[in-house]
Amino acid sequence: MVGVIGLPQIEVRAFSFLYQLFKERGWSQPYLFKVPEGCTLAKLLEALGIPAEKVEAVLVNGKVRELDYKLQEGDRVGLVPPGTPGPYRVLLGFMKGCARAKDLLL
Incomplete structure (x- = not known):
C-alpha cells in the first residue's frame, strides 16, 4: 500500500516505544x-x-477514534501505546468507561 499513486495519503506519528519501532x-x-x-x-x-x-489510543486530527473509523485524505494519525503517562489521558478519552472522565467532560 505504501507509495501507490492515486490513493489517499495520511500522516502517521507514533509515540513512546512505538516511535522506536518506527525508527527501527x-x-x-x-x-x-x-x-x-x-x-x-x-x-x-x-x-x-x-x-x-x-x-491504547489512536488519535485522528487530535481526537480519539475507534478502530472502525474510516480514514480520509490528509488525516493526521497518532498512535499512543499503553501506559503513556499524563493527566490528559482522561480528557482525551483514553480511559473508556471511567466515571471520572465522564464527570470531567460534563
Whole structure:
C-alpha cells in the first residue's frame, strides 16, 4: 500500500516505544502512508504490522477514534501505546468507561 499513486495519503506519528519501532523500520516521523478508500484504523494497524493490543489510543486530527473509523485524505494519525503517562489521558478519552472522565467532560 505504501507509495501507490492515486490513493489517499495520511500522516502517521507514533509515540513512546512505538516511535522506536518506527525508527527501527526506517520510517520518518511523520510517516506518509497511502491507504485505499474506506481504510479503517484497524486495517491501517494491520498494514503497518502493529498489533492492536500494542496501541491504547489512536488519535485522528487530535481526537480519539475507534478502530472502525474510516480514514480520509490528509488525516493526521497518532498512535499512543499503553501506559503513556499524563493527566490528559482522561480528557482525551483514553480511559473508556471511567466515571471520572465522564464527570470531567460534563
